[in-house]
Amino acid sequence: MFVPVESERDIPAECTLLLPAVSVGNVGQLAIDLVISTLNMPKVGYFYTDCLVPMVGNNPYATNEENAKELSTNAEVYALPTRKLVVLQLRSPIIKKKSKSFRQALICWIKRCSFTKVVLLSSSHAYQRVDQQLFGAPFRYLLTPVLQRSVADVVQELEWKEMEKVSSYPGINDDEKKISVPGGGFTKHLYDDCCLEEIQLAVVLKFCSEGDNIPDAFALLNHVNEWLKLVEHSDGDLSVKWKIPSSWRLLFGSGLPPTLF
Template identity: 80%
Template structure:
């Protein structure tokens, strides 16, 4: 259930909004990219999901800019929006409870339909080491679109020269003729994509092959890739990354450092 921060019974968003959300996937790349969008565009929080499908968590405001708003609390699933730009963002901060993935996806689909989003864009990632031979060449980015989105995205992907996610063998070495879409390390990416296909929802998945580690560069790269399409920020000297604003919470992304007493 979505709870609006203004105390209303339903979240008021203008028609035709685009929704961006992350998959909880390898390197948390999608979540880091969403952090950058919220921080850069200074998007206000408009609601949060009250659900038992996500591991409960609470913390301080990850986008604090002063002592006063640093005391604001954040939870596991929050919605931020800029109605003037017809843009909404759902940030997920904790994993889905085991065996409740289907329930959470149904909750998302129901909310997406109620809000009548013009398009849903899922930012995700996949294990680089599990790529098929054909996926080792060229760009590390891939996209997927639901059948109802195919026509509207045809010119976009052609202009941007984006590469579609390849189908790989269902049983490598046994039956190479039977192929399927596989996104190892992508969390609920493939399942949510399948749900949106069945429900005829306008959806695009944009992902990057990567490995676990310092995935901040991967987040910047994925966001720059998306920005070529959505134009969330302007370009400066051929480099988008200088335009993205790093949230205050990233100062402790890898902990607070080693205690000097150790030395």
């Protein structure tokens, strides 16, 4: 359920929704952090649900002492009407056995807001790739049938690779195949739900391993930016200058205390 920060604030119409999956390396969440920080997106509300692990913390995008005191929760909504963009950031995992309830609540909200399309940023275990996934770029995409009709030409022009189907029973029956996103959290189930509900959803993911996943987040976001044009390239510069949020200074803790030595 969406709870606006201010009573008169609501979700802008005809927007693209960008959200992460809580998946391997937290790559999608890190990428969303970069989007919010770079575009300086204002918070418009909270996604209130009992399906996520409770969490509260300081403002992860603080720029001064005053706004550093603002609190953040496990699911917050940011919007930039001028760019027709809405972002849902998830900061804690889904409680076990509540994944279906969370997906149902999310789909109800997506339908109510009438988003033009939904883009889910995710990741998958690199070590569980099948043979055909070992070559080329480490990115894959999935499109629901209703979105496939409108953006198929775009992804073909970008030369993106669709997520390959893998054998349901390896070594026993290789004819029966399915889509599998190991380490992708609720990615596969949300994709299936959106197919049934005829929601225009695109999944964009990167194969990766646990560790320092900041480079993976930058890579995934640069890949998505080729399509969504969230940030335009500078003249003569092919790289995008993403703004790192202040909270990333403590991403791996505060360092070793000098007294230890």
